[in-house]
Amino acid sequence: xxxxxxxxxxxxxxxxxxxxxxxxxxxxxxxxxxxxxxxxxxxxxxxxxxxxxxxxxxxxxxxxxxxxxxxxxxxxxxxxxxxxxxxxxxxxxxxxxxxxxxxxxxxxxxxxxxxxxxxxxxxxxxxxxxxxxxxxxxxxxxxxxxxxxxxxxxxxxxxxxxxxxxxxxxxxxxxxxxxxxxxxxxxxxxxxxxxxxxxxxxxxxxxxxxxxxxxxxxxxxxxxxxxxxxxxxxxxxxxxxxxxxxxxxxxxxxxxxxxxxxxxxxxxxxxxxxxxxxxxxxxxxxxxxxxxxxxxxxxxxxxxxxxxxxxxxxxxxxxxxxxxxxxxxxxxxxxxxxxx
Amino acid sequence: xxxxxxxxxxxxxxxxxxxxxxxxxxxxxxxxxxxxxxxxxxxxxxxxxxxxxxxxxxxxxxxxxxxxxxxxxxxxxxxxxxxxxxxxxxxxxxxxxxxxxxxxxxxxxxxxxxxxxxxxxxxxxxxxxxxxxxxxxxxxxxxxxxxxxxxxxxxxxxxxxxxxxxxxxxxxxxxxxxxxxxxxxxxxxxxxxxxxxxxxxxxxxxxxxxxxxxxxxxxxxxxxxxxxxxxxxxxxxxxxxxxxxxxxxxxxxxxxxxxxxxxxxxxxxxxxxxxxxxxxxxxxxxxxxxxxxxxxxxxxxxxx
Amino acid sequence: xxxxxxxxxxxxxxxxxxxxxxxxxxxxxxxxxxxxxxxxxxxxxxxxxxxxxxxxxxxxxxxxxxxxxxxxxxxxxxxxxxxxxxxxxxxxxxxxxxxxxxxxxxxxxxxxxxxxxxxxxxxxxxxxxxxxxxxxxxxxxxxxxxxxxxxxxxxxxxxxxxxxxxxxxxxxxxxxxxxxxxxxxxxxxxxxxxxxxxxxxxxxxxxxxxxxxxxxxxxxxxxxxxxxxxxxxxxxxxxxxxxxxxxxxxxxxxxxxxxxxxxxxxxxxxxxxxxxxxxxxxxxxxxxxxxxxxxxxxxxxxxxxxxxxxxxxxxxxxxxxxxxxxxxxxxxxxxxxxxxxxxxxxxxxxxx
Numbered sequence: 003x004x005x006x007x008x009x010x011x012x013x014x015x016x017x018x019x020x021x022x023x024x025x026x027x028x029x030x031x032x033x034x035x036x037x038x039x040x041x042x043x044x045x046x047x048x049x050x051x052x053x054x055x056x057x058x059x060x061x062x063x064x065x066x067x068x069x070x071x072x073x074x075x076x077x078x079x080x081x082x083x084x085x086x087x088x089x090x091x092x093x094x095x096x097x098x099x100x101x102x103x104x105x106x107x108x109x110x111x112x113x114x115x116x117x118x119x120x121x122x123x124x125x126x127x128x129x130x131x132x133x134x135x136x137x138x139x140x141x142x143x144x145x146x147x148x149x150x151x152x153x154x155x156x157x158x159x160x161x162x163x164x165x166x167x168x169x170x171x172x173x174x175x176x177x178x179x180x181x182x183x184x185x186x187x188x189x190x191x192x193x194x195x196x197x198x199x200x201x202x203x204x205x206x207x208x209x210x211x212x213x214x215x216x217x218x219x220x221x222x223x224x225x226x227x228x229x230x231x232x233x234x235x236x237x238x239x240x241x242x243x244x245x246x247x248x249x250x251x252x253x254x255x256x257x258x259x260x261x262x263x264x265x266x267x268x269x270x271x272x273x274x275x276x277x278x279x280x281x282x283x284x285x286x287x288x289x290x291x292x293x294x295x296x297x298x299x300x301x302x303x304x305x306x307x308x309x310x311x312x313x314x315x316x317x318x319x320x321x322x323x324x325x326x327x328x329x330x331x332x333x334x335x336x337x338x339x340x341x342x
Numbered sequence: 343x344x345x346x347x348x349x350x351x352x353x354x355x356x357x358x359x360x361x362x363x364x365x366x367x368x369x370x371x372x373x374x375x376x377x378x379x380x381x382x383x384x385x386x387x388x389x390x391x392x393x394x395x396x397x398x399x400x401x402x403x404x405x406x407x408x409x410x411x412x413x414x415x416x417x418x419x420x421x422x423x424x425x426x427x428x429x430x431x432x433x434x435x436x437x438x439x440x441x442x443x444x445x446x447x448x449x450x451x452x453x454x455x456x457x458x459x460x461x462x463x464x465x466x467x468x469x470x471x472x473x474x475x476x477x478x479x480x481x482x483x484x485x486x487x488x489x490x491x492x493x494x495x496x497x498x499x500x501x502x503x504x505x506x507x508x509x510x511x512x513x514x515x516x517x518x519x520x521x522x523x524x525x526x527x528x529x530x531x532x533x534x535x536x537x538x539x540x541x542x543x544x545x546x547x548x549x550x551x552x553x554x555x556x557x558x559x560x561x562x563x564x565x566x567x568x569x570x571x572x573x574x575x576x577x578x579x580x581x582x583x584x585x586x587x588x589x590x591x592x593x594x595x596x597x598x599x600x601x602x603x604x605x606x607x608x609x610x611x612x613x614x615x616x617x618x619x620x621x622x623x624x625x626x627x628x629x630x631x632x633x634x635x636x637x638x639x640x641x642x643x644x645x646x
Numbered sequence: 647x648x649x650x651x652x653x654x655x656x657x658x659x660x661x662x663x664x665x666x667x668x669x670x671x672x673x674x675x676x677x678x679x680x681x682x683x684x685x686x687x688x689x690x691x692x693x694x695x696x697x698x699x700x701x702x703x704x705x706x707x708x709x710x711x712x713x714x715x716x717x718x719x720x721x722x723x724x725x726x727x728x729x730x731x732x733x734x735x736x737x738x739x740x741x742x743x744x745x746x747x748x749x750x751x752x753x754x755x756x757x758x759x760x761x762x763x764x765x766x767x768x769x770x771x772x773x774x775x776x777x778x779x780x781x782x783x784x785x786x787x788x789x790x791x792x793x794x795x796x797x798x799x800x801x802x803x804x805x806x807x808x809x810x811x812x813x814x815x816x817x818x819x820x821x822x823x824x825x826x827x828x829x830x831x832x833x834x835x836x837x838x839x840x841x842x843x844x845x846x847x848x849x850x851x852x853x854x855x856x857x858x859x860x861x862x863x864x865x866x867x868x869x870x871x872x873x874x875x876x877x878x879x880x881x882x883x884x885x886x887x888x889x890x891x892x893x894x895x896x897x898x899x900x901x902x903x904x905x906x907x908x909x910x911x912x913x914x915x916x917x918x919x920x921x922x923x924x925x926x927x928x929x930x931x932x933x934x935x936x937x938x939x940x941x942x943x944x945x946x947x948x949x950x951x952x953x954x955x956x957x958x959x960x961x962x963x964x965x966x967x968x969x970x971x972x973x974x975x976x977x978x979x980x981x982x983x984x985x986x987x988x989x990x991x992x993x994x995x996x997x998x
Contacts, residue, residue, distance in 0.1 A: 052853040167943050168717075197716035198880065199940050202924035206939055224854060227926025250930045268858040269928060270887035272910055282865075283858035283887070289823050290853075536771035540834070543729045544785040545758035547751075554784075558775035 013040040013081075014185055014218050015064075015103075020078035022056075022063045024293075031293035033059040033073075035242040041186065046212065046219040048233035048250070050226065050265070054290045055239040057222045061188045063088075065105060066095050082186075101131035104179035108191035110171035114163040120147075121159035124178050131182050146177040149214075150207060169200035173207065180211060187212075188220045193228065205232055226266060230254060238262045241290055241301040244319070248326030258328035260306045261286070263336060300329070308332040383634025389627025396443040404437035408594045413437075417610045427612040429603070431592075435613065438594035439620050445595045446576050446624055449510050453575035454568050456514025461521025462564065466552055468522070469529025480526060487519035491578055499587040506579075506595060509588035513578045517571055524567050528560045569632035573625040580621050596621050671740075672842055672874050673705040673728065673761075678737035680723055695948045697723040699898045701737070702974075707841060710868065710875040712889030712906070714882060714921070718947050719895035721878045725846045728876060729763050730754055742841070759789055762835035766847035768827035772819040778805075778830055779815035785838045804833040808863060825856035832863065842874045849884060861888060882925045886910050894918045897947060897955045900974070904981035914983040916960050954986065962987050 147155030267284035426435035468479035498512030580597030589595035603613035802812035
């Protein structure tokens with residue numbers, strides 16, 4: 003999964019110029035601003051960003067899961083299976099959800115219904131989409147539990163979420179999501195709430211299942227390590243905009259946007275060989291601007307070491323290298339610095 | 343990794359905060375502005391204001407002395423001279439209702455003060471102490487809770503003797519559990535938060551933690567309970583007076599007026615109607631105000 | 647060697663867990679144990695949860711001991727024991743030579759100047775109803791160290807030393823960002839000039855880009871003031887960056903404790919190995935190293951496995967592990983681990 007560029011150029015999901023707005027007391031907040039990307043068959047696309055980046059909202063917008071009154075998709079299309087998901091009505095969308103596009107969420111404690119058994123929740127999707135009778139549905143549920151490596155699946159079917167550990171609950175979520183063999187899996191911070199050893203198990207599992215089922219995955223995360231290990235391509239989001247995209251290897255080697263570089267350098271790295279003492283971690287000064295009071299032009303400029311007058315004008319998304327694009331006027335200076 | 347950036351580096355934390363005025367204004371202004379936007383709050387506040395004004399300005403606005411028998415002829419219906427009519431002793435009803443507002447306010451304030459003061463202490467000490475102190479205090483509260491207010495009030499008055507003051511005390515005692523419970527709940531929640539641990543770890547003593555840390559968090563929900571509690575107290579006291587256990591004649595307390603008007607209801611319904619309306623209106627006013635306060639104080643706190 | 651000035655007593659001598667008297671040791675924990683009774687009410691049928699068992703470690707002045715573990719490891723409980731928010735069920739804690747294990751609140755108070763805490767959640771670790779100035783200055787008031795104008799001056803100084811504008815003193819916590827609130831918490835901890843700060847996951851709730859600045863702040867404060875830290879975290883990378891020595895916890899026990907470099911370069915305990923291999927590396931070119939995926943789930947702390955607590959998930963488990971609990975032995979100078987595998991052979995696992 004790492005480094006290999008998928009030759010299949012067929013996009014299975016195409017988001018074009020998506021714009022999602024929230025109305026808040028402090029004004030209009032554009033949580034997702036003119037974001038476009040493609041997801042190709044059987045690939046893993048990572049969406050990376052910190053709080054306020056809009057990465058989760060993007061996922062919710064795709065599946066029509068935004069809160070009804072305060073949020074709305076103001077513009078854009080989401081092409082899937084020859085149709086624009088944003089134009090579908092409720093029942094059409096319900097047909098898509100679970101069967102074609104599935105989603106798993108961050109907190110396994112609250113994503114499962116505490117009063118229903120695991121089995122009941124697992125079979126819900128297959129019964130709805132494939133109209134299986136109860137026995138067949140249960141058999142499928144047991145099979146899925148076994149696939150996600152839950153021991154004694156036939157017995158676990160009857161248990162309740164609170165009787166399982168966090169890692170097991172997340173496996174159940176994955177089983178639920180994949181029970182109808184969807185084409186796309188959207189995973190929103192699936193391992194953030196888990197211990198690191200459990201995270202390793204879950205990520206391993208997701209890779210294995212991806213190979214088996216050929217599912218395309220949108221992996222939303224803030225952890226660059228997870229991005230490096232799991233994804234083929236990456237999108238970096240900041241304050242609602244996509245600021246860089248590219249394939250994982252080249253993006254890590256040569257980031258073209260100062261924010262991406264900042265993210266990469268901010269994390270301490272465990273290295274087997276040690277430098278002298280403790281070096282200072284690279285900080286990104288300042289804070290993410292509130293979405294209701296964005297600076298004119300490049301949103302990252304107030305915090306950017308490379309900023310110049312020109313940055314008052316919103317940079318366009320330019321191709322900086324084959325397959326790699328970034329919204330920055332000054333990328334060439336980053337290249338110069340890193341090779342220096 | 344280059345440290346020499348061409349532009350002056352803005353240290354991380356020194357990014358200026360937006361001007362304070364643009365953010366949360368002080369709690370009083372917040373409440374004020376919210377109440378104004380909430381129709382229930384406006385109505386409630388108006389009613390309460392009228393009540394207060396009526397009580398304060400009673401000597402000025404009441405046309406007659408409320409105790410003066412024979413201010414008009416007995417049992418006259420509402421007329422320009424006596425807008426609320428007269429009662430069986432010829433006393434002007436309007437003046438009695440106006441003066442009655444003083445007693446109503448007194449009842450509300452005193453009874454609630456007793457309940458609030460005691461309940462707050464019980465809840466704070468019980469919630470904070472833990473152990474057997476907590477158990478005794480909170481189980482005691484539960485016991486008190488299991489008796490209905492009226493029963494407790496009746497018992498208290500039976501022991502202390504019928505008078506308005508005793509009725510107020512009785513009603514006050516009966517309501518203690520509500521305040522104690524609310525306080526206790528808040529204390530338990532706040533105790534589990536890290537800032538509580540931080541205070542303990544810094545070496546704060548018991549008194550400091552209770553009064554500097556817990557109290558400010560306990561007060562907002564209590565304000566809400568108190569404003570609703572005033573109406574409950576008024577109603578309870580009126581009930582007691584109606585039963586003859588509270589205000590004694592010739593006091594112009596509304597509940598007592600209801601009681602004495604009962605015999606004349608078919609002939610002179612206004613004797614009961616106006617005090618009854620006054621009670622209902624006051625209770626409504628405090629309830630609306632309390633509801634609006636609750637909305638103003640609670641969810642807004644959570645929304646950061 | 648680690649870029650910090652050695653302090654009296656020497657950092658070197660503190661890398662051994664020895665019972666040889668190290669009078670310069672700032673904090674000594676010996677055989678700490680903490681049990682919680684689960685289940686209230688008349689029927690105490692549920693067995694007590696042993697959150698911490700037989701934990702011993704030292705912290706020297708000016709050094710950082712990293713405490714790493716996952717859920718159920720007991721690391722937060724240890725932090726609370728050290729600051730005496732909890733009382734140990736057994737064992738001793740010595741602070742600057744004094745036994746503080748059983749002290750009551752009053753006796754503890756003056757000692758609270760020596761140890762301070764920074765908590766994980768920047769949102770609930772500051773009382774929302776008090777101003778930042780009040781919060782940061784409170785420890786000074788409690789310990790009668792400053793008042794009135796002097797207090798405000800001191801608080802302003804503290805603000806500056808953590809990189810905040812003193813003009814923002816009178817604002818409320820919710821007006822600050824997460825990273826700024828953590829700085830407030832640090833300023834509060836610093837106010838009484840403690841010698842040891844117990845930091846319980848201080849950066850875990852912050853965005854990555856903010857984490858870097860807070861970590862840098864903690865490191866520079868340590869260098870400037872000679873502070874010692876007990877740095878509790880589940881994040882191996884951060885722990886590796888900031889600690890001098892690291893202790894790894896599993897299910898309430900320390901399974902390995904060593905100098906930072908040694909632990910990360912050649913871990914001796916299988917759990918440490920697994921932990922390290924589980925951390926995702928931010929380098930897509932890195933060869934997919936042989937990741938050790940632990941089988942099974944974490945056992946419940948109220949029913950710990952027999953013998954070595956880790957044996958149910960250990961890839962190298964053999965018979966002795968199920969029966970006998972391994973003792974903590976010095977595998978290499980400065981590196982201690984509790985594992986039968988290491989005791990039977992002295993060869994390390996061949997890591998660079």
